[in-house]
Amino acid sequence: MYLRLRKKFQNITNKLPAIIAVLVLLLIWQICSFYELVPSFMLPAPTKVVMAFVDDRALLWENSMITLKEAVIGLCAGISVGVLAAMLMDRFKLIRKAFYPIVVITQTVPTVAIAPLLVLWFGYEMTPKIILIILATFFPITVGVLDGFQSVDRDSVRLLKSMGATKRQIFWHIKLPEAANPFFSGLRISVAYSIVAAVVSEWLGGFGGLGVYMTRVRKAYSFDKMFAVIFLISAISLMLIWATDKLQKIVMPYQYKK
Numbered sequence: 001m002y003l004r005l006r007k008k009f010q011n012i013t014n015k016l017p018a019i020i021a022v023l024v025l026l027l028i029w030q031i032c033s034f035y036e037l038v039p040s041f042m043l044p045a046p047t048k049v050v051m052a053f054v055d056d057r058a059l060l061w062e063n064s065m066i067t068l069k070e071a072v073i074g075l076c077a078g079i080s081v082g083v084l085a086a087m088l089m090d091r092f093k094l095i096r097k098a099f100y101p102i103v104v105i106t107q108t109v110p111t112v113a114i115a116p117l118l119v120l121w122f123g124y125e126m127t128p129k130i131i132l133i134i135l136a137t138f139f140p141i142t143v144g145v146l147d148g149f150q151s152v153d154r155d156s157v158r159l160l161k162s163m164g165a166t167k168r169q170i171f172w173h174i175k176l177p178e179a180a181n182p183f184f185s186g187l188r189i190s191v192a193y194s195i196v197a198a199v200v201s202e203w204l205g206g207f208g209g210l211g212v213y214m215t216r217v218r219k220a221y222s223f224d225k226m227f228a229v230i231f232l233i234s235a236i237s238l239m240l241i242w243a244t245d246k247l248q249k250i251v252m253p254y255q256y257k258k
Helices: 002-034 046-055 057-091 093-106 111-122 127-150 154-162 167-203 210-219 223-251
Strands: none
Touching: 002 046, 046 057, 046 223, 057 093, 057 127, 057 167, 057 210, 057 223, 093 127, 111 127, 111 167, 127 167, 154 167, 167 210, 167 223, 210 223
């Protein structure tokens, strides 16, 4: 009981500096708005942003569910593509030499440049948004998992081979556990990218979502609502990252036992 309370207290104290920093920034923001150091139409006060969030909560909820649905579908597809690509490049050296540079090149093209082409080719439905999210999320997964596969202990692999283990057994018992940590590291990045990619794709066309909502309030010069949706996007990303951390603790409990 004492150890649990001590651990909770340590978690609170570890997060305290970040909480204080956020509160200080909000206070400075409120003071700047109160004394009109920045025009209110350009930088609305935090209180106005909260009021805008409360007033438009129904619309924000409806649009956030659309964006979250797109992000989750695209993220799951991106994870599948990323893991499959890593497995193929680890298994076949020729595929790694041929396709790894192409995988890297896909990340050098800005998503904002690709999005209009996808909308032109696939229309305004969910398909172009899912493709864009896959392009944004598969890379961290691919690189992380491939690095995990490549960094296995060669002596352990030789030991299992000497004992008659098959390639499948070596994969399940050595390579897959080794790739678990890099996978979750890449997943945290991909989770954040999925929300951003979904919003960017919605800017350029769509019938709903936080990106569409942002476009509408921007054209109406409702910057308090703009800030509200920005904070909501950040909150959703943080919640998904938190869920990823919890999933890692469930999948890899041995790493958190002292």
